Structures are given as C-alpha cells and as structure tokens.
Amino acid sequence: MKILLIEDDPHTSGYVAKGLRERGHVVEHSANGREGLLLASGGAYDVMVIDRMLPGLDGLAIVKTIRAAGTKAPVLLLTTLGGVNDRVEGLEAGADDYLTKPFAFAELLARVNALARRPPMTEEATVLRVADLELNLLKRTVTRGGKKLDLQTQEFRLLEYLMRNAGQVVTRTMLLENVWGFHFDPHTSVVETHISRLRAKVDREFDNDLIHTVRGSGYSLNGSE
Amino acid sequence: MAPNSFFRSTNFRLLAWYAAVFGASVAILLFMVYWITLAALDEQLNDSVERETQVLIELYRGRGLDSVVRAIQLRAEELRAPRRYYLLQDKHGKRIAGNLPPMKATEGEMVLPVSFLYPDRRSKAEDPAGAYPIVARGRRLEKGEFLLVGESRYRSVKAHEAILRALGWGVAITVLLAAGGGAALGTGFLRRIEEINRTTRSIMDGDLSKRVPTRGGDDEMDHLAINLNAMLDRIQGLMESLKQVSDDIAHDLRTPLSRLRHQLETAREKAGADGAPVIEQSIADVDAILETFSALLRIAQIESGARRAAFSGVSLAQIVSTVSETYAPVAEDSGQRLKAIIDPTPTIHGDRELLTQMVANLIENSIRHCPAGVDITVRVGQESGSPVVCVADTGPGIPAAERDKVFRRFYRLEASRTTPGSGLGLALVKAVADLHDASAELSDNKPGLRCTVRFHAAGDGGAGTNSARGAPDTQAPHATA
Numbered sequence: 001m002k003i004l005l006i007e008d009d010p011h012t013s014g015y016v017a018k019g020l021r022e023r024g025h026v027v028e029h030s031a032n033g034r035e036g037l038l039l040a041s042g043g044a045y046d047v048m049v050i051d052r053m054l055p056g057l058d059g060l061a062i063v064k065t066i067r068a069a070g071t072k073a074p075v076l077l078l079t080t081l082g083g084v085n086d087r088v089e090g091l092e093a094g095a096d097d098y099l100t101k102p103f104a105f106a107e108l109l110a111r112v113n114a115l116a117r118r119p120p121m122t123e124e125a126t127v128l129r130v131a132d133l134e135l136n137l138l139k140r141t142v143t144r145g146g147k148k149l150d151l152q153t154q155e156f157r158l159l160e161y162l163m164r165n166a167g168q169v170v171t172r173t174m175l176l177e178n179v180w181g182f183h184f185d186p187h188t189s190v191v192e193t194h195i196s197r198l199r200a201k202v203d204r205e206f207d208n209d210l211i212h213t214v215r216g217s218g219y220s221l222n223g224s225e
Numbered sequence: 226m227a228p229n230s231f232f233r234s235t236n237f238r239l240l241a242w243y244a245a246v247f248g249a250s251v252a253i254l255l256f257m258v259y260w261i262t263l264a265a266l267d268e269q270l271n272d273s274v275e276r277e278t279q280v281l282i283e284l285y286r287g288r289g290l291d292s293v294v295r296a297i298q299l300r301a302e303e304l305r306a307p308r309r310y311y312l313l314q315d316k317h318g319k320r321i322a323g324n325l326p327p328m329k330a331t332e333g334e335m336v337l338p339v340s341f342l343y344p345d346r347r348s349k350a351e352d353p354a355g356a357y358p359i360v361a362r363g364r365r366l367e368k369g370e371f372l373l374v375g376e377s378r379y380r381s382v383k384a385h386e387a388i389l390r391a392l393g394w395g396v397a398i399t400v401l402l403a404a405g406g407g408a409a410l411g412t413g414f415l416r417r418i419e420e421i422n423r424t425t426r427s428i429m430d431g432d433l434s435k436r437v438p439t440r441g442g443d444d445e446m447d448h449l450a451i452n453l454n455a456m457l458d459r460i461q462g463l464m465e466s467l468k469q470v471s472d473d474i475a476h477d478l479r480t481p482l483s484r485l486r487h488q489l490e491t492a493r494e495k496a497g498a499d500g501a502p503v504i505e506q507s508i509a510d511v512d513a514i515l516e517t518f519s520a521l522l523r524i525a526q527i528e529s530g531a532r533r534a535a536f537s538g539v540s541l542a543q544i545v546s547t548v549s550e551t552y553a554p555v556a557e558d559s560g561q562r563l564k565a566i567i568d569p570t571p572t573i574h575g576d577r578e579l580l581t582q583m584v585a586n587l588i589e590n591s592i593r594h595c596p597a598g599v600d601i602t603v604r605v606g607q608e609s610g611s612p613v614v615c616v617a618d619t620g621p622g623i624p625a626a627e628r629d630k631v632f633r634r635f636y637r638l639e640a641s642r643t644t645p646g647s648g649l650g651l652a653l654v655k656a657v658a659d660l661h662d663a664s665a666e667l668s669d670n671k672p673g674l675r676c677t678v679r680f681h682a683a684g685d686g687g688a689g690t691n692s693a694r695g696a697p698d699t700q701a702p703h704a705t706a
Contacts, residue, residue: 009480015487080479085531102483102515105490154550180551184523184582185516187650188589193555 006036033057067094074115106217131223162221171218240407316369330371560597568606595620
C-alpha cells in the first residue's frame with residue numbers, strides 16, 4: 001500500500017513509518033502541514049495518516065481542503081487530545097477514523113488496513129460468507145456448514161463486523177467503537193466475554209476455528225487456516 | 226414574550242404605580258381648581274347682589290319708594306337669564322313689587338331653594354335659569370319696607386358641572402397616557418432584559434461566544450450590557466486558558482509517555498522470553514497512567530459544559546437497554562445476575578455518548594465491587610414526571626457517611642483499595658449528570674447500593690434553561706433487555 005504520513009513529532013513518525021515499512025508498505029512522510037497538503041493533493045495514496053496538531057497548517061484544515069478538492073483516499077486522524085468533541089470534529093471535517101495518542105502500533109496497523117480495504121458504500125452485500133460460515137443480513141440468520149446458529153442481537157452484530165473485516169486484525173477498541181458504540185475504555189472484560197460466547201456458538205462444534213486471537217493486537221476472523 | 230410574563234414583570238408593577246400616582250395628582254389638582262373656582266363664583270354672586278341692593282337702597286333714599294317700585298318692575302321684565310330676582314314688601318308683609326312670592330322678612334344673606342321659586346312646580350321647565358337656587362340678600366328699609374335682591378346660581382352650578390366633567394376626563398386621559406407611555410417604554414425595556422436572558426441562557430448551554438447586544442447609546446442598559454460583555458470576555462478568556470493549559474498538559478505529558486510506550490513495544494519485540502513479561506507489565510502500567518490522565522481531562526472537559534452545544538434528543542430507555550444487554554454476559558461470567566427493567570421514558574435532551582458511558586460506569590461499579598451471587602437491577606423509568614435511571618445491587622453497599630464522597634475524584638473506599646480502578650468512574654457519572662442538569666445520588670438498597678440519576682423531562686423548565694432548547698417530547702419505544 002502507498003501510505004502518506006503527516007506527523008511533526010520525529011519520534012512518532014519514525015516509529016510509525018518504520019513499522020509500516022517493515023510490513024511492506026510504501027510510506028511518504030512530511031513533518032509540515034503545508035508540505036503535507038501539497039503531497040496529499042498530488043499523489044494517489046491508499047491511506048493517509050494525518051496528525052491533528054501540525055506546524056504550518058493543522059490536520060483538520062488539511063482534511064477539509066483535500067475533501068473539498070475531491071480526494072477520496074481514507075484518512076486516519078491522529079491526536080494527543082482525548083477530548084470529547086475532537087472525535088466528532090475530526091469526523092465532521094471528513095476524516096474516516098480517529099486514533100488518540102499514545103497508541104499501540106498494532107492498533108494503528110489494524111485501522112489502516114481496515115480503512116484501505118473498506119468496501120465502497122454502494123456495494124452493500126446482503127449475505128456475508130467466510131469459509132462455511134454464512135450470515136444473511138436481511139433474514140438476520142447465521143448458518144455454518146448448513147447448520148443454523150442461534151445468535152443474540154449483540155452476538156450477531158459482533159459477528160457481522162468480524163466478517164466484514166474478515167482476514168484482518170480488528171482491535172478491542174475497534175470492536176468497542178463499531179459494535180457497541182462505546183467511545184471509552186471499559187474496566188471490565190466486555191469484549192472478551194462477548195467474543196468467548198460467540199466462539200462457543202461459531203467454533204465449538206466444528207473442526208476448524210474461524211475466530212482467532214491475535215496476541216497483543218486483537219481478533220481476526222479467518223477461514224483459510 | 227408570553228402575555229402572562231408581562232403582568233408578572235417589574236415593568237407592569239411600575240406602570241400600575243405610575244398610572245395611579247399620576248391619576249391621583251391630576252384628581253387632586255382639578256379638585257382644588259373646582260374648590261377655588263366655586264368659591265370665587267359665589268363671592269362674585271354675593272358682590273353682585275350686594276351692589277344691586279345698594280343701588281336700590283340709594284334710589285329709595287334719594288327718590289322714594291315709587292322709584293324703587295318702577296325700577297324693580299322694569300328690571301324684572303327686561304332681565305333674562307341669569308336673571309335677578311326682586312321682592313319689595315310693605316311693613317305688613319304685603320308684596321308691593323317683584324318677581325318672587327311674598328315671604329317672611331329676614332335680613333341678611335340667604336340661599337333660596339328652587340322649591341321656594343316654584344311652590345307648585347308647574348312653570349319650572351319654562352326658564353332654565355329658574356331651575357337653580359337663588360343667592361339673595363334681604364334688607365329692611367328705613368320706613369319698615371322689606372327689600373330682597375337675589376340672583377340665580379346658574380353660573381356657579383354650570384361651572385360646577387363643567388369642572389366635574391373635566392375632572393373625570395382628565396383623570397381618565399392621564400391614566401391612559403401614563404399606561405400607554407409606560408407600556409411603550411417598558412416593552413422596550415423588557416425586550417432588552419429578554420435579550421440579556423437569552424444570551425445568558427445560551428452561554429449556560431455552552432455557547433461561550435454569545436454577547437449581549439448593545440445599542441450604541443450611553444444609557445444604563447448599555448452600560449449593563451457592556452459590563453456583562455466585559456465579564457463574559459473575562460470568563461471566556463479564563464475558560465480558554467484553562468482549556469489551553471489542559472491541552473498543553475495533555476500534549477506535553479502524553480507525548481513523552483507515548484514515546485515510552487513505543488520504546489517498550491519495540492523492546493518487547495527484541496526481548497527474549499525472559500524480558501517479555503516485565504515489559505508487558507510496564508506497558509500495562511503506562512497504559513494505566515495514560516488512562517487516568519485521559520479520564521481526568523475528559524471529566525474537566527465535560528464540566529466545562531462545551532458539550533451542551535451538541536445536545537440532541539436521546540432515548541434513555543434505548544441507551545439503558547443496549548448497555549445492560551452488553552453487560553449482562555459480563556455479570557454472568559462474574560457469577561452475578563444483571564436484570565434490566567425498561568419502562569417507557571420521555572426523551573431527554575442530552576449527549577448519547579456520555580450518557581452511554583455514565584450508565585456503563587454505574588453498571589461496572591456494581592459488577593466490580595460486588596462479590597459473586599448478587600443481583601444487579603438496572604431500571605429506567607419515570608418518577609413523578611422525571612426520567613430516572615437507577616442501578617441497584619445487593620452487594621456490600623457504602624456506609625451513609627461516605628456516600629457523597631465517592632463522587633469525588635480519586636476517592637476510594639478502604640474496602641476497594643485492592644481492586645484495580647482509577648477512582649474516577651463515579652466522578653465521571655457525577656460530571657455527566659451535572660452536564661444534563663440531572664441529580665445523582667446514592668442510597669441504601671437494603672442491602673446494597675442504589676444509585677439514582679434523576680433527569681428533567683425535555684420541555685420541563687428544569688434549571689430555567691431546558692425550555693429554550695426545545696427538544697421533542699416523544700415517548701421512547703418500549704424495549705426490554
């Protein structure tokens with residue numbers, strides 16, 4: 001993937017760029033808002049990672065400008081402000097996702113991957129399939145190997161999110177935000193509990209497991225193994 | 226402005242007083258004019274009668290009785306209203322001349338009533354002047370005759386009536402003018418007060434950039450507006466510097482912590498099986514510090530009230546239903562039972578994200594501080610018209626003396642020192658409740674702890690600000706967990 005990184009803190013940018021390159025991505029970096037805007041409007045990137053606080057021109061302004069110019073590449077906004085209004089402001093400006101510093105590299109990587117593979121909005125599938133697992137969005141039914149699975153509402157939503165991001169790592173925070181709408185870190189094992197219940201229904205009676213735990217990162221629904 | 230508020234306003238009371246005082250002054254003034262005018266008219270009448278009497282007496286002394294008789298006959302025929310009255314009687318009381326019926330000879334001033342003039346009351350309507358009482362003066366002449374000269378009080382009575390009419394109209398017009406003028410002045414005054422109220426309301430709702438409009442005049446209202454605006458500038462400055470300081474702290478402290486975390490992550494990759502657990506624990510510790518830090522900043526930002534600007538209609542029933550559904554398996558895994566009672570609840574004006582966190586914190590508080598086997602009941606409903614969220618457990622509870630303190634930041638009970646947590650969970654609950662003008666209180670669940678958050682229904686004038694927000698007052702869909 002070709003990724004643009006606009007970040008003024010040399011430590012963070014070095015750490016992020018190194019990590020992304022190690023995983024085979026092409027990273028272009030700018031430490032300045034104005035220069036970053038020029039890069040963003042010029043090149044065709046798969047994903048842009050933009051810091052909110054930048055010298056020259058701030059991140060929100062860059063996002064607004066490139067969106068106004070018609071650039072559709074997904075944007076992940078980084079910030080040190082864990083402020084309650086910042087996330088909304090970022091999304092309203094046209095960013096696609098939002099990550100508060102400090103973050104684990106695994107979290108950033110998972111979100112960048114999710115953004116890059118995001119299916120276009122027009123192509124709304126009604127049936128999701130991974131290996132022998134099938135989820136019907138209209139009938140609200142799930143079957144595996146032809147056998148009907150009985151899922152609760154929240155288990156259904158969790159499985160739907162995992163299947164939409166099949167083959168990729170989804171982090172605990174991504175699940176909290178997208179499945180439950182929790183924009184805070186709970187002090188109890190909400191995600192773990194629900195995942196373990198879902199596993200009991202999806203994987204227990206079958207030979208190969210579909211839901212995998214990715215150590216230090218999150219979970220992944222994967223049928224190829 | 227509702228018509229009702231006008232009659233309750235200071236302005237209306239001032240107006241009523243203003244009209245009453247002015248009306249009374251005009252009444253007193255006209256009454257004095259009336260008094261003085263009548264006295265003057267009566268005096269004039271007396272003088273006129275006195276002069277006429279003197280003229281006739283001089284005629285009597287100079288020319289004799291016959292001249293007087295002729296003079297009286299001449300005058301009685303010629304004079305019209307306001308007419309004079311004459312009576313000349315001999316010493317036996319027999320009328321010699323005049324246009325009055327004979328009477329008992331009495332000297333001095335007197336007032337003869339209308340009934341004296343027309344004892345049979347038949348000819349009354351013929352002469353309007355005749356319908357009025359007569360001011361008269363009787364004099365006994367040198368040879369024993371009796372002379373009476375009188376004059377109708379026509380003018381005096383007419384003046385009396387005219388002044389009374391003027392008094393009535395004068396008072397009515399004054400009161401009307403005072404009321405009209407006062408209302409015109411007062412409406413302008415009320416409008417400016419309302420402008421100030423509107424501004425303060427939107428500031429309380431989180432829009433700190435609002436200012437009271439000024440007219441550019443140099444009156445007291447403008448001075449008030451200018452002073453209020455100066456005060457608001459100062460408050461906004463303080464709020465901004467507070468925000469700046471917390472943002473700076475957030476940035477300056479979190480950046481090095483960020484780096485520390487990144488370095489630890491890099492180290493974890495390089496470290497062998499021996500070092501990894503230690504580094505893992507260090508990362509967890511850094512995360513805990515960062516989390517406490519975020520929670521503090523979040524509470525501070527909620528308390529600033531800026532979030533109110535983004536309030537919208539939210540269904541508490543829906544939030545409670547979703548959150549309790551999420552936590553039911555978590556409670557079950559800790560050997561507890563979580564039950565949700567969802568009653569229809571009016572929509573409130575609020576922030577969905579923060580309310581979700583508030584309900585989650587309340588439920589987590591019960592899950593984390595209660596042993597296995599307890600029942601946790603989450604209830605949303607209506608109590609005397611107010612939407613209420615209540616989380617109750619049958620756990621150890623909190624001693625009465627400590628209940629208010631647990632809403633403080635970092636306050637932790639002795640019993641829970643050993644359980645992990647920042648001590649900020651309930652402080653955040655309180656901050657979110659305050660932001661929504663709601664009250665959060667802890668009580669004894671006998672046994673256990675009950676936390677109740679009581680809201681104002683949307684449209685209910687809670688804290689005097691909700692009515693201005695105009696949220697829809699619809700019923701939430703009935704939902705069960």
